Amino acid sequence: MQQKSKGIKYFGTLTSLLRDRDSFLEEVKEGVRLPSKIISLLVCSSLFLSIYGAIIGAYHSWMQALSSAVKLPVLYLITLLICLPTLFFANIIFGSKRTFGQFFAIVLTAVSITSVLLFSFASISLFFMISTNHYQFIILINVIIFSITGFIGVSFLSKAANVVLEQEPDKIREKSLEDNLEYKLEQNQEQNREQNLEYKLEQNLEQNQEYNLEQNLDKESEILIEQDFIKFSKEDLQDNSKHKLNKDDNGSKIRQKIVKYWLFLYAFVGIQLGWSLRPFFGTPGSPFQLFREREGNIYVSIIQSLAYLLGIR
Amino acid sequence: MLEKRTHKAENLNVLINLLRDRQNFLEEINQGIRLPNKINSLLVSSSVCFALYGLIIGASHSWMQSLSSAIKFPAFYLLTLMICFPTLFFFNILFGSRSTLLQHLAVLLTAVSVISVLLFSFAPVTLFFLITTPNSYQFFKILNVLIFLITGFFGVKFLYEGMQILSKQNENGKKTRTFIVQSWLILYGLIGMQLGWFLRPFFGSPGSQFELFRAIQGNFYLDIIEAFAEVFGFK
Numbered sequence: 001m002q003q004k005s006k007g008i009k010y011f012g013t014l015t016s017l018l019r020d021r022d023s024f025l026e027e028v029k030e031g032v033r034l035p036s037k038i039i040s041l042l043v044c045s046s047l048f049l050s051i052y053g054a055i056i057g058a059y060h061s062w063m064q065a066l067s068s069a070v071k072l073p074v075l076y077l078i079t080l081l082i083c084l085p086t087l088f089f090a091n092i093i094f095g096s097k098r099t100f101g102q103f104f105a106i107v108l109t110a111v112s113i114t115s116v117l118l119f120s121f122a123s124i125s126l127f128f129m130i131s132t133n134h135y136q137f138i139i140l141i142n143v144i145i146f147s148i149t150g151f152i153g154v155s156f157l158s159k160a161a162n163v164v165l166e167q168e169p170d171k172i173r174e175k176s177l178e179d180n181l182e183y184k185l186e187q188n189q190e191q192n193r194e195q196n197l198e199y200k201l202e203q204n205l206e207q208n209q210e211y212n213l214e215q216n217l218d219k220e221s222e223i224l225i226e227q228d229f230i231k232f233s234k235e236d237l238q239d240n241s242k243h244k245l246n247k248d249d250n251g252s253k254i255r256q257k258i259v260k261y262w263l264f265l266y267a268f269v270g271i272q273l274g275w276s277l278r279p280f281f282g283t284p285g286s287p288f289q290l291f292r293e294r295e296g297n298i299y300v301s302i303i304q305s306l307a308y309l310l311g312i313r
Numbered sequence: 314m315l316e317k318r319t320h321k322a323e324n325l326n327v328l329i330n331l332l333r334d335r336q337n338f339l340e341e342i343n344q345g346i347r348l349p350n351k352i353n354s355l356l357v358s359s360s361v362c363f364a365l366y367g368l369i370i371g372a373s374h375s376w377m378q379s380l381s382s383a384i385k386f387p388a389f390y391l392l393t394l395m396i397c398f399p400t401l402f403f404f405n406i407l408f409g410s411r412s413t414l415l416q417h418l419a420v421l422l423t424a425v426s427v428i429s430v431l432l433f434s435f436a437p438v439t440l441f442f443l444i445t446t447p448n449s450y451q452f453f454k455i456l457n458v459l460i461f462l463i464t465g466f467f468g469v470k471f472l473y474e475g476m477q478i479l480s481k482q483n484e485n486g487k488k489t490r491t492f493i494v495q496s497w498l499i500l501y502g503l504i505g506m507q508l509g510w511f512l513r514p515f516f517g518s519p520g521s522q523f524e525l526f527r528a529i530q531g532n533f534y535l536d537i538i539e540a541f542a543e544v545f546g547f548k
Contacts, residue, residue: 082437089434092332093427093467269438276445297446300544307546 013040017109018116021156024109025163034101041108046073048115052122053280056142059129060282067290071277076111079270087262094258095251096165106160114153121145135284142281154263161259166252272298327354331423332430335471338423339478348415355422356391362429363387367515369440373453374517381525385512390425393505401497408493409486412479420479424472431464450519451540457516458537469498506533 013036017024028037050069057068088103128141274280275298279289327350331338342348367386371379402417442456476494480487509515513527 082441085434085437089332089430092329093335093431095333095335097333265438269441272442272445297442297449297452300446300449300452303544304546312546 010040010043013037014044014112014116017041017112021160022163025106025160028102028105028109028160029164031099031102034099034105038101038105038108041105041112042077045108045112045115046077048112048119049073049076052115052118052125055122055126055129056281059135059138060279060284060286061288063288064279064282067288068280068282071280075270075274075277076115079266079273080107080111082269082273083262083266086265087259090258090262091165091255094254096255098165102164106164107157109160110153110157113156114149117149117152118145121149135281139281157263158256158259161256165255165259275301324354324357327351328358328426328430331355331426335423335474339420339475342416342419342423342475343412343478343481345413345416348419352415352419352422355419355426359422359426359429360387360391362426362433363390366429366432366436366439369436369443370457370516373443373447373450374514374519374521375523377523378514378517381523382515382517385515389505389509389512389515390428393501393508394421394425396508397497397501397504400500401493404493404497405480405490408489410480410490416479420475421472423475424468427471428464428468431467432460435460435464448519450516451543454516454540455537455544472498509533 028034049072053072054065054069056072057065084100084104084107087107088100091098091103125138125142125145129138132138276291278292282288342351363386364383367382367384368379370386371382398418398421401421402414405412405417439457439460442453446452473494476490480490510533511526514524517523
């Protein structure tokens with residue numbers, strides 16, 4: 001009974017993500033119940049991915065189905081874990097104030113979206129598997145499904161990154177700057193007042209009333225000058241704070257770029273991991289194997305086969 | 314024990330501080346606030362990060378290689394820094410910088426720490442390729458060269474920023490000093506390459522026996538070109 005309600009809770013997080021993405025991201029941004037969100041996203045996405053994995057493996061045999069059901073979630077989630085530190089530290093270096101949990105959450109949302117979409121394609125994939133016997137066609141259709149879902153997941157990731165990583169020009173710092181400014185102004189004014197008072201006192205003590213008129217004129221001009229000074233210092237401070245805000249703006253642009261470049265890293269690692277985890281489908285007629293014998297590095301293989309095609313070797 | 318732990322936490326704190334709010338950190342260096350403390354923590358944390366990365370790249374060969382790389386790798390970055398540091402400092406002083414020795418050291422160390430943290434963040438990726446493709450030594454090497462390039466680029470960027478802030482106060486001779494930093498970077502690169510070559514092997518070519526140091530031979534650039542040639546199949 002309890003387990004059931006737990007399952008419903010996990011599912012609830014996912015549907016809330018799907019239904020009302022904006023408020024979900026807003027919650028991630030504010031760090032509301034992050035651990036529970038992360039866990040439920042993890043559970044949901046691995047569940048959906050393993051269902052899809054089981055379906056594509058079922059084309060070969062039930063053993064292949066089982067192994068694919070494990071391999072497919074592993075492929076998506078391990079790649080994520082491998083690449084996450086790079087994203088986190090690179091963002092921190094460019095002034096992000098988000099926590100590791102928040103980064104984990106937004107990247108997981110992208111994977112969850114992909115997994116849900118894959119799940120929604122599962123019936124179509126299953127239908128083609130039952131109705132056709134053509135291995136290459138099934139591979140082709142799956143590649144298309146994977147690229148569509150992956151593309152939507154990625155576009156969602158960049159949107160989520162925009163929402164969550166966007167730091168409104170640092171309210172706290174801005175406030176402290178303003179406070180600083182006011183404080184300095186007050187200090188200046190107080191100083192001026194004190195100086196004026198002392199000055200007046202001295203003047204009164206030292207000088208006759210005849211002199212007073214001239215002194216008053218002098219004082220007035222002095223006060224004017226000081227007011228000018230205050231004005232300038234205020235402008236200066238404001239300029240400074242603007243400069244800092246601009247700087248932060250610059251940082252947020254760089255951070256968005258980092259997310260984009262990080263996707264390449266994710267793909268780079270994911271391709272290699274997919275290569276090492278093969279087979280997912282299992283060629284029909286071949287005996288079941290958990291892993292194919294290691295063919296090493298996919299990039300080296302690609303370059304070598306290219307070289308072979310071009311006749312360099 | 315407890316004291317040690319808090320010490321560690323403090324080191325980490327300084328590092329996170331540096332990463333999160335660089336502007337303030339550099340400003341603090343500029344004002345000379347708790348400099349020795351900062352320098353210590355930066356030294357410790359960057360050595361730890363470098364050592365971890367060294368451990369991983371050495372593991373492609375054997376555990377002995379991995380241990381030796383874990384020591385060599387921080388030594389490589391920090392020794393190069395120490396060798397080149399006086400040149401930068403005295404040249405800067407000569408052209409009117411008013412910053413102290415410690416301030417210069419702190420700014421340089423921030424750049425190195427940034428590199429070390431970025432390398433640390435790439436460590437899972439390297440480890441992954443190490444595990445999945447045990448036989449492609451040359452690919453592993455090129456991947457690492459790429460990672461070093463990326464991290465080094467960011468480190469240099471931050472060094473620039475730090476130097477800019479240090480020489481903010483006196484405009485006198487600022488242009489010359491920027492030029493000095495640029496030329497110094499080239500010097501740093503040259504020294505680093507030579508030292509790196511001298512400290513080889515870091516990776517240890519597969520099938521060879523463990524050696525602490527290799528007999529000096531060849532040249533860095535030739536080796537990289539050879540690695541590319543092997544991957545692209547020209548050889």
